Amino acid sequence: MTRIALALVLALTLVAGSASAERVNLLCSPDLAWCEALGPAFTEATGIPLEFIRVSSLDALARIRAEAANPVFDAWFGGTGDPHLIAMREGVAEMFIPTVWDDLIPELKSVINEEYIPLYAGAIGFVVNEEVLGDLPLPRTWRDLTDPMYRGLVGMPDPTSSGTAYTTLATLLQIFGEEEGWEIVEGIHMNVAQYTSSGAAPGQLAGRGEIGIAVQFMHDGVKFAAQGFPLTTYAPEEGVGYEIGGISLIANAPNRDAAIQFIEWALTPEAQAIAGEQGESFQIQSNMNTVQHPLAPNFDEINLIDYDFDRWGDPAVREEVLNTWLNEIFIIPR
Numbered sequence: 653m654t655r656i657a658l659a660l661v662l663a664l665t666l667v668a669g670s671a672s673a674e675r676v677n678l679l680c681s682p683d684l685a686w687c688e689a690l691g692p693a694f695t696e697a698t699g700i701p702l703e704f705i706r707v708s709s710l711d712a713l714a715r716i717r718a719e720a721a722n723p724v725f726d727a728w729f730g731g732t733g734d735p736h737l738i739a740m741r742e743g744v745a746e747m748f749i750p751t752v753w754d755d756l757i758p759e760l761k762s763v764i765n766e767e768y769i770p771l772y773a774g775a776i777g778f779v780v781n782e783e784v785l786g787d788l789p790l791p792r793t794w795r796d797l798t799d800p801m802y803r804g805l806v807g808m809p810d811p812t813s814s815g816t817a818y819t820t821l822a823t824l825l826q827i828f829g830e831e832e833g834w835e836i837v838e839g840i841h842m843n844v845a846q847y848t849s850s851g852a853a854p855g856q857l858a859g860r861g862e863i864g865i866a867v868q869f870m871h872d873g874v875k876f877a878a879q880g881f882p883l884t885t886y887a888p889e890e891g892v893g894y895e896i897g898g899i900s901l902i903a904n905a906p907n908r909d910a911a912i913q914f915i916e917w918a919l920t921p922e923a924q925a926i927a928g929e930q931g932e933s934f935q936i937q938s939n940m941n942t943v944q945h946p947l948a949p950n951f952d953e954i955n956l957i958d959y960d961f962d963r964w965g966d967p968a969v970r971e972e973v974l975n976t977w978l979n980e981i982f983i984i985p986r
Contacts, residue, residue, distance in 0.1 A: 674700055674907060674909075674910050675700060675701045675702065675703065675907055675910060676694070676700060676701070676702040676703075676726050676727060676907060676910045676911055676913075676914045677702075677703055677704075677724060677725045677726050677727075677906070677907065678690070678702055678703065678704035678705075678725065678726065678727050678728070678729055678914070679704070679705065679707055679712045679715065679716070679725045679727070679728040679729065679902075680704040680705065680706050680707070680728075680729045680730060681706070681707060681708060681709045681712050681728070681729065681730040681731030681732075681815075681897075682729070682730035682731070682897070682927075682931070682933055682935075683852055683872070683875070683931060683932065683933050684706050685930070685931045685932050685933070686730075686926070686927050686930075686931025686932070686933040687704050687706050687729070687931075688931075689926050689930040689931045690702065690704070690729070690918070690923075690926065690931075691703070691704065693923065693926055693930075694914060694917055694918075694923075697917055697922075697923075698913055698914075698917060700910050700913060700914070702914065704729075708731070708813050708814050708815065708849060708850060708851065709730075709731025709732045709734075709735045709736075709814070709815035709851075710735055710812065710813050710814060710815055710818070711813055712728055712731055712735065713735040713738060713739055716728065716739055716744045716745065716902060717739075717742070717744055720744045720903070720904075723902050723903070723904050723905055723906060724906070725902055725905070726901075726902055726905040726906060726907045726908065726910065726911035726914075727899070727900065727901055727902060727905065727911040727914055727915060728745065728898075728899070728900040728902060729771070729899050729918065730771055730772070730897050730898070730899065731815055731897060731898065732815030732816065732818065732819055732851075732895040732897060733764060733768065733770070733895055733896040733897055733898045733961065733965070734815060734818065734819070734822075734895075734961070734964060734965040734970065735815055735898075736768040736897075736898030736899075736900050737764065737767055737768055737898075737961065737965035738965060738967050738970070739768075739900055740767055740768050740900070741767070741967070742967070743903060744902070744903050745768070745900040745901060745902055745903055746900075746901045746902070746903045746905075747767065747768060747769075747901075748901060748912070750769060750915060750916050750919055751916060752916070752919045752920065752939060755919075755939050755940055755941055756769075756770060756919070756938045756939060756940065757770070757938055757939075757940055760773060760896050760938055763896065763959070763961055764896055764961050765961075765962065768898045768900060769898060769899050769900065769915065769919070770896045770897070770898060770938040771897045771898055771899040771918070771919070771937075771938050772896075772897045772924075772927070772935035772936055772937050772938055773894060773895065773896050773897065773935060773936040773938070773951070774869040774870065774871045774894060774895050774897065774935040774936065774949075775869065775870050775871075775887060775892050775893075775894040775895075775949060775951065775954050775956060776816070776819055776820055776823055776867070776868070776869060776870070776887075776892045776893050776894065776895075777867075777868075777869070777870035777873065777885055777886055777887045777888070777892055777949075777954075778791060778865060778866070778867060778873075778885070778886055778887070778888060779854070779855045779858055779865070779866040779867075779868060779870070779872070779873030779876070779883050779884075779885050780858065780864065780865050780866075780883065780884045780885075780886075781858045781859065781861060781863070781864050781865075781881075781882055781883055781884075782882070782884060783861065783882050784805065784858070784861050784863065784864035785805070785864045785865075788801055788802070788805075788864070790884070791865060791888070792888065792889055793888050793889050793890055794824060794827070794828075794836055794840075794888050794890050795836060795839075795890075796888075797836075797839070797840045797843060797865065797867070798836055798839025798840055798842070798843070799843075800842070800843070802843045802864070802865060803842065803843050804843065804845045804863075805843060805845065805863055805864035805865055806840060806843040806844045806845060806863060806864070806865045806866075806867065807844065807845055807846050807847075807848065807853075807854035807857045807858065807862075807863040807865070807866050807867070808820065808840070808844060808847060808848075808854055808866070808867040808868065809847065809848050809849070809850060809851045809853065809854060809868065810847040810848065810849055811973075811974055811977050812974055812977075812978065813849045814848070814849065814850065814851040815851065815895070816851025816852075816868055816869055816895075817847075817851065818970065818973070818974070819893050819894075819895050820867055820893070821837060821973055821977060822893055822959070822964040822973065823891075823892060823893030823957065823959070824836055824837055825973070826893065826957055826958075826959065826960065826964070827890050827891055827957060828890075834976065834980070834981070837977070837981055838980075838981055838984065840867070841981050841982070841984060841986060842984070842986050843986075844986065845857075845862070845863050846862075846863065847982075851868055851869065851872070852868060852869070852872040852875075854866035854867065854868050855868055855872050855873050855875075855876045855881075855883065856876065858876075858881075858883060859876045859879075859881030859882070859883055860881075869895065869935075870885050870886075870887065870949045870954075871933065871934040871935050871948060871949055873885035874934050874947050874948075874949060875932050875933065875934055875947075878932065878934075878947060879932070885949070887954045887955060889955070890955075891955040891956065891957040892954060892955065892956060892957065893956075893957055893959045894951075894956055894959055896938075896961070897935065899915055899918055899919070901915060919938065919939055920939065921937075921939050921941045921942040921943070924937040924938070924939055924942040925937075925942060925943065925945075927945070928945030928947065928948065929945075934947045934948040934949070935948065936948055936949075936951060
């Protein structure tokens with residue numbers, strides 16, 4: 653083989669090796685079905701392979717922090733916004749302005765001060781199995797959930813692992829203030845049958861009849877009802893907090909260019925439609941041009957509180973809230 657031919661073979665080998673190395677390693681925090689639908693669609697659109705692991709938002713943040721010196725993952729998809737905000741402020745995630753930035757819903761960008769990229773929005777609510785409650789009345793308020801008649805009938809996620817549960821705690825503390833808010837959290841705790849690591853899991857328990865009332869994001873309740881479970885989803889009268897789920901580029905990502913391509917793609921109307929059409933996830937999608945799924949809860953019909961994303965996304969505030977829950981609420985026998 654001539655030197656020229658050998659050089660050509662080596663060059664082609666290097667190019668092929670470089671192409672095969674391009675991929676996206678994803679931390680994915682929404683429902684598993686949505687996560688599973690992303691990879692094939694992204695690869696079909698770009699030719700870039702994608703692999704993911706499904707983790708809750710707080711566990712994803714913990715992993716990104718732990719691997720900050722030598723990142724394993726390239727991007728983080730979904731999950732409540734507070735951890736994305738923390739990741740940006742701590743420098744373990746990198747903010748950039750995607751090309752579709754001007755197409756994203758302005759209200760979603762403004763309430764988070766444009767500190768991270770909004771992917772979707774969802775509101776906290778009650779997901780109720782009326783068959784399990786039997787003759788008991790439906791809870792209509794947050795205070796109702798503290799009534800002893802619901803003892804052992806309530807399920808909610810664990811705030812130490814689930815961003816859904818932290819959003820719930822922050823909601824109660826904002827509606828009622830610190831003192832009364834913690835009293836209501838304690839009252840609900842006394843009625844909780846099970847804390848789950850996943851934010852959506854309480855709705856599954858309610859759907860199977862293991863509990864009567866799940867406290868979680870309303871879009872998850874809608875999903876389980878669409879799957880045939882006997883569930884009713886609604887917001888309590890005092891109001892509810894909400895999430896603005898994020899999508900983040902991990903700082904010093906090993907496949908940074910591919911990760912940016914994924915984020916750009918994930919914000920397009922075509923990619924966002926996957927949530928409802930294939931992933932059975934019914935959040936409000938962030939792109940103004942995305943056709944919202946008809947089952948997505950309508951924010952215009954929900955009493956949303958003026959959720960303070962800046963304060964409750966502060967790492968010190970989050971740590972204080974979680975420590976209070978662990979040391980003063982969770983330890984109470986029920």
